[in-house]
Amino acid sequence: MAETTFLDSTELVxxxxxxxxxxxxxxxxxxxxxxxxxxxxxxxxxYLHRGVEKIGENRTYQQFAPYVDxxxxxxxxxxxxxxxxxxxxLLNVEAPPRAQVARVILTELNRIASHLxxxxxxxxxxxxxxxxxxCFREREEVLKIFENYCxxxxxxxxxxxxxxxxxxxxxxxxxxxxxxxxFIPKVDEYEELLTNNRIWVNRLKGVGLLxxxxxxxxxxxxxxxxxxxxxxxxxxxxxxxxxEQYDFEIPTRTNGDTYDRYMVRxxxxxxxxxxxxxxxxxxxxGPIMGKVGKVVKPPVGEAYVSIEAPKGELGYFIVSDxxxxxxxxxxxxxxxxxxxxxxxxxxxxxxxxxxxxxxTLDIVLGEVDR
Amino acid sequence: xGKLFRTVFLVDLLQGLWVTFRNQNPKFIYTEQxxxxxxxxxxxxxxxxxxxxxxDNGETxxxxxxxxxxxCPETLIVVGSERNEATRRKxxxxxxxxxxxxxxxxxxxxxxPVDALELTQDFEMASYTREGAIWDRQMLEEGPKPxxxxx
Numbered sequence: 001m002a003e004t005t006f007l008d009s010t011e012l013v014x015x016x017x018x019x020x021x022x023x024x025x026x027x028x029x030x031x032x033x034x035x036x037x038x039x040x041x042x043x044x045x046x047y048l049h050r051g052v053e054k055i056g057e058n059r060t061y062q063q064f065a066p067y068v069d070x071x072x073x074x075x076x077x078x079x080x081x082x083x084x085x086x087x088x089x090l091l092n093v094e095a096p097p098r099a100q101v102a103r104v105i106l107t108e109l110n111r112i113a114s115h116l117x118x119x120x121x122x123x124x125x126x127x128x129x130x131x132x133x134x135c136f137r138e139r140e141e142v143l144k145i146f147e148n149y150c151x152x153x154x155x156x157x158x159x160x161x162x163x164x165x166x167x168x169x170x171x172x173x174x175x176x177x178x179x180x181x182x183f184i185p186k187v188d189e190y191e192e193l194l195t196n197n198r199i200w201v202n203r204l205k206g207v208g209l210l211x212x213x214x215x216x217x218x219x220x221x222x223x224x225x226x227x228x229x230x231x232x233x234x235x236x237x238x239x240x241x242x243x244e245q246y247d248f249e250i251p252t253r254t255n256g257d258t259y260d261r262y263m264v265r266x267x268x269x270x271x272x273x274x275x276x277x278x279x280x281x282x283x284x285x286g287p288i289m290g291k292v293g294k295v296v297k298p299p300v301g302e303a304y305v306s307i308e309a310p311k312g313e314l315g316y317f318i319v320s321d322x323x324x325x326x327x328x329x330x331x332x333x334x335x336x337x338x339x340x341x342x343x344x345x346x347x348x349x350x351x352x353x354x355x356x357x358x359x360t361l362d363i364v365l366g367e368v369d370r
Numbered sequence: 371x372g373k374l375f376r377t378v379f380l381v382d383l384l385q386g387l388w389v390t391f392r393n394q395n396p397k398f399i400y401t402e403q404x405x406x407x408x409x410x411x412x413x414x415x416x417x418x419x420x421x422x423x424x425x426d427n428g429e430t431x432x433x434x435x436x437x438x439x440x441x442c443p444e445t446l447i448v449v450g451s452e453r454n455e456a457t458r459r460k461x462x463x464x465x466x467x468x469x470x471x472x473x474x475x476x477x478x479x480x481x482x483p484v485d486a487l488e489l490t491q492d493f494e495m496a497s498y499t500r501e502g503a504i505w506d507r508q509m510l511e512e513g514p515k516p517x518x519x520x521x
Contacts, residue, residue: 063443066475130390137400144412151414151489157475165480166414192389196382 010034014351018047022125022355025365029342029354036350041343045336048369056329061087061161061296064326068316069155071333072367074117077110077146078309080159085240086305086316087161090298093291097284099163100242104279105176106149106158107241108272112183113142114310114362115265119190122262122359126203131190138186141179148175162292168283176280180273187269194262204259208345208357211256218341222312222334224361227264228256234308241307246275258360265362297324311335311362331370335363405519411491416474418492419467421510422485430511431486434462441481446471467510469495470503492516 012033018026026047032040052071056064068083069076081103088094095103120135143153148169150158158164194200210220212228225232233250235243251267253260298320306315312334321327338361345357376382402409411417422431434451450464479489494516497503 059443063441063477066443066473066477070473130386134393140400147412147415149414151412151416151476152474155473169414189389193386197386198377198382 011039016354018044023358023365024121024363025368027339027358027363027365027368029358031351031354033351036352038346038349038351038354041346041354043339043342045339045365045368048365050370052370053329053331056326058325060324061298061326064329065160066155066157068331069157070366071331071370072114072309072311072314072335072364073154074364075110075114075310076154076156077106077158078114078307078314080157081107081241082305082307082309082314082316084159084161085307086303086318087296087298088290089303089305090301090318090320091161091292091296093162095163095241095290096287097242098286099288099290101279101283102164102168102288103159103241104243104246105276105283106146108276108279109142109145109176109179111272111310112269113139115269116142118265118310118359118362119262122356122362123194123200125355125359126200128194128197128200131193134186134190134193138183141182145172145175145179148172160289160292161296162290164288167288173280173283176276180277180280183273184270187266191266195266201259203353203356204262204360205257206255207258207349207353208360209255209257210341210345214341214344215256218344219337220312220341222308222310222338222362223261223264223268224312224338224341226250227253227260229254234306234313238306240305243275246278248274258356261360295324297322306332309334311364311367312338333367333370335361335365335367336370339363339368411493413491415491415493416476416479416489418490418495418514419469419472419478419505419510420488420490420492420513421465421507422488423511430462430507431484432462432465433484433486434460435483437481437483438478438487441477443475443477444468444471444473447478462507465507465510467505468503469505470500 014031014033015028016031017023017028023029028044030042030044031038052067055067065080065083068079072079116135116139120132123131146156146158147153149172150156150166210224210228212230215225215228215230229252231250231252236250248271251264251271253264300320300322302317302319304315304317306313313332314334315332317330318326319328342357342361346354423429424431434449436449439445439447439449446468448466449462451460452463454461474489476489478487490513492514495514
């Protein structure tokens with residue numbers, strides 16, 4: 001082995017995070033750099049580990065519901081929906097139609113809120129300061145609807161097993177419709193700010209390429225997969241909560257770079273508005289809570305339910321041993337799986353693009369670490 | 371040719387600047403001047419817990435059934451009760467609510483059969499000590515009394 005000195009070594013190992021603002025939480029990435037070029041990365045996760053799955057084994061089915069909100073805390077409603085659907089599958093009950101429509105409206109609103117937060121912070125990482133203020137301004141309107149509906153803005157605990165606890169408040173429909181009308185011009189405004197902007201295009205086009213084949217190998221789902229050209233959306237592929245009634249499209253792009261993922265998410269927000277508009281016009285009357293006893297005691301068995309969360313496929317696997325507490329709860333979080341592709345996307349690129357790629361993956365560390 | 375024109379005359383950047391210019395209007399100010407201006411929270415807001423009392427005689431509504439303590443995922447509620455031999459009823463002696471561990475999920479409120487325990491619209495619950503975050507029965511009945519700032 002040849003003698004190496006410090007001067008000979010070309011590789012610089014640099015720690016990025018866990019207290020780095022653009023890692024969107026407490027992600028630590030060990031970067032192996034050759035000058036500006038990234039030769040490899042290693043993710044260190046677990047700084048936000050709270051043992052949510054283990055907590056689930058020590059709580060009753062109802063008691064665990066507020067905890068799932070705290071995994072992907074920017075899309076808490078989607079988390080709650082996945083969990084409630086999984087327990088309902090175990091119990092073999094279905095939420096009443098009114099609850100299902102209300103669930104669709106709230107989850108789609110949450111998808112918009114999540115994408116708005118992503119857009120704001122992603123643009124901030126790239127260097128565009130303005131969108132974050134505009135995005136948060138519109139996100140505030142969504143959060144106000146959540147607060148009026150269930151009394152909390154972020155970790156909503158909006159859904160209960162078997163339906164919804166709270167009846168829709170007076171003026172809910174009107175408020176949602178007003179938001180829809182207000183929001184579409186705002187999306188155009190963000191696009192006006194960013195889509196053609198030369199700095200934005202130069203920073204994003206061709207950065208963080210991930211082909212459809214690679215996406216499938218890594219198990220990447222959500223907008224990242226759709227930007228690579230795969231038309232896969234669980235809302236269409238295996239409809240849940242009545243998604244088959246709504247007319248919407250799955251936006252796809254072909255290049256699979258960061259710019260395409262941006263375009264896919266922008267189009268997804270428009271499609272969400274389309275779903276909300278259809279849903280709000282046909283909220284059926286009737287009960288909002290299904291017939292579920294005070295004590296939830298599912299029969300022995302297991303259930304896996306996956307939904308299309310804003311970040312990708314969110315799955316819940318619950319094993320029941322006929323007691324009031326789950327025997328095992330396993331969560332398949334989209335962020336955790338998508339984060340695996342980081343190394344592939346970053347390798348060979350520039351160190352400045354690492355920030356853009358972490359942003360475009362839209363990870364939430366609460367969900368990665370659980 | 372069109373692309374060259376757009377590049378030279380910075381059309382894309384001016385387009386963005388025009389958006390920010392349109393949003394300059396002072397009527398689009400969304401900042402809330404918090405301590406001076408009180409935010410309006412929703413009717414269903416889940417904030418500081420309160421143990422309701424009958425307004426006419428000040429007796430508690432709580433029947434010491436312990437359901438809230440059982441419903442709480444964090445088991446932060448402790449209900450103390452004592453059997454009154456004269457009325458043959460359970461009576462509430464003490465009620466402890468650890469707000470430092472509370473995540474305001476509202477399950478205790480749902481569990482309460484007599485609407486005695488309620489999560490209110492109060493949201494200013496800061497305290498200087500850890501012990502201050504553990505609320506006893508008196509604190510729960512009176513509610514937090516934060517300093518009101520005005521300018």
